[in-house]
Amino acid sequence: MIAEILSVGTELLMGQIANTDAQYISRRLSELGVTLYRHTTVGDNPARVKQALCEALSRSDMVITTGGLGPTEDDLTKEMVGEFFGLPMELDEKSLEAVRARMCRLGREMTKNNNKQAYFPRGAVIMPNECGTAPGCIVERDGKAVAVLPGPPREMKDMFERQLAPWLRKRSGEHIESRFLRIFGVGESKTETVLLDLFHGDNPTLALYCGAGEVTARISARVPLGADANALIDPMEAEIRRRLGNAVYAAYGPGEEVSLASTVLKMLMARGETVTTAESCTGGMLISHLIDCPGASAAVHEGHVTYSNEAKMRVLGVRAETLEKHGAVSAECALEMAEGARRASGSDWAIATTGVAGPDGGTPEKPVGLVYVGIAGPDGVRAERLMLRGDRDWIRTLTCQNALDLLRLRATAR
């Protein structure tokens, strides 16, 4: 099946928001085995919506629209789909009831425009909206299909996963299952080289994604509906793990959110251990990533940002001589920061970061991007030197990622 995405919304053409809906749907279609040839975005203009729809359906089997389902006059996506297929708009009592109930729950008045949200092209499969007011629908005719989704990302994702994805699976008569492996410490091109021959497979297929210094490998297997895809996926996962070793830090399914921070946190919780932080260049970003994860309080009780030398001495007990002799950006300082934080907090582990994040402050001996990470634990304290490239935010982000990974490797090696 060949599909296109048609995004409707003047706010997209004004650049007020990025089209994250199109990205999400694209990724999911690729995981579901649907081929996508084009994204188109037009404003809330009925003639241009209809024109774009007509063009897209002349090229493809299916069009997935987002946006233009609101209650206002210029929300007209559904109406244009009806017009295109020559289908009259008909009231769906169940949807009207749902819209009414929602407005009532929110304490808002039901307007005539809200009624509009309960009308659909005749014969449409209606997709209730579990997160908002505007229901979506699927209209099929003459071998062509249009799925109409709401624009707000939360509503769109929920409707896609609960209703459109199963519809697509059923229609294709087969099932594509994906598993993701998250990889840290091996770059994209190195990963690609090491796995090169595995990309040629037809079933399962392998694809790589990159972001924040990490690589994600997606293994997708296609099986008849009802069959088990794991028989195809498991050997591929095993082979990747054999080649990349413990650089593979997590395996998970679609829809799961996994990060180095959540992986480290889960690992600590499973071991009944705690971690504290002593941050200089990362300035709170490290502990913030840990506390992003629900349930963090089990493994993270406190953390310190010691940006000044004075704070490093007073809060963490870094010695004045160390700072004088080696400077704040040094392995020695990182070691004392980590030791001091571990001692003061009574945590099992402590991570310390100190470095030159830039844009200023670099010298020939200690350039922007030079970072030391100290890790103190039950097995002693060690420091690692990193030489990172990028702007301030990127250097801080990579420092956090490296620090978390160092803790992961240290703790699992014990």
Next chain:
Amino acid sequence: MIAEILSVGTELLMGQIANTDAQYISRRLSELGVTLYRHTTVGDNPARVKQALCEALSRSDMVITTGGLGPTEDDLTKEMVGEFFGLPMELDEKSLEAVRARMCRLGREMTKNNNKQAYFPRGAVIMPNECGTAPGCIVERDGKAVAVLPGPPREMKDMFERQLAPWLRKRSGEHIESRFLRIFGVGESKTETVLLDLFHGDNPTLALYCGAGEVTARISARVPLGADANALIDPMEAEIRRRLGNAVYAAYGPGEEVSLASTVLKMLMARGETVTTAESCTGGMLISHLIDCPGASAAVHEGHVTYSNEAKMRVLGVRAETLEKHGAVSAECALEMAEGARRASGSDWAIATTGVAGPDGGTPEKPVGLVYVGIAGPDGVRAERLMLRGDRDWIRTLTCQNALDLLRLRATAR
């Protein structure tokens, strides 16, 4: 002038990245007074690129492309533009020299494919790439124009600002100048209502953008090239400030990056004051936002994350009785956290956060979203109660924003 954006890149159709280039260009075109009717995205497929280009130019005066300028075989955007206009590709020696110099600097070998990056459709205006290898170009013919930009956002933005924006300005014979006002503490719909009559103006125009609990108002004035737009912008800014008061926290030009954190930091630096943080629910996010800003070390020396009650007592001196009687999520605790952090650090100001960020931990008396912010300063200590809605990340983000704004208002009122 009516324009369209044509994005080229299979990674966009696979959902590996969001099309932030299209968002950036859309926003800037709107600021430059160029009307945009459509975004189209196609993969790295020559036939589909050419087809999409042909369609776009049949509807519009100008097409701006991004992507497909790399050295590989399937990077063919420039070539398709040449084919469309019937122009042969010609070598530009200056570009070849620049590509060569860059590869040499990076210590990489110059391949035959890199040569390709120095070929352009005959007569094209070449736009050198200051941040990467692939130059862009502008091709004009028969009243239609195509501007070809690279895909990587940093390269695209640099080329857009340095080269395409001046070209668009010159071509239009007029100049659109924009100023942005950042607003916090008044919601979007309230801001819209208060400013309603100002949206009807033709020159200057007013537009609102939203994000992270903030509203940005854009004032744009159109003047002949060389004239001063401030005479039109200044009165509008004054009127908005008159209506919204000190909810307007910053005014700035295009390309400048402004946030509540950077505004608070600048304010403190100007006053020669320092701030420290004592975070519970925000877990380091607050100080991380402050330290995001280059030069932060002048005003931020340290901060503490005290997630457990034990840490609140030991690090900040919160009293056990306070925690027993009122709990950690209370005004009393926020006050003692802020006082303790200010005392320990010797900073002029201290911000404390404590709340229920969720998803678990809420009770009928203290539901998810209940947050207290304490601010201690030279004029004493006060706590504010916030009732926020959203998921964990959003509640933490809004807490940081509110905390920074409370400090801003407190400090400026002194």
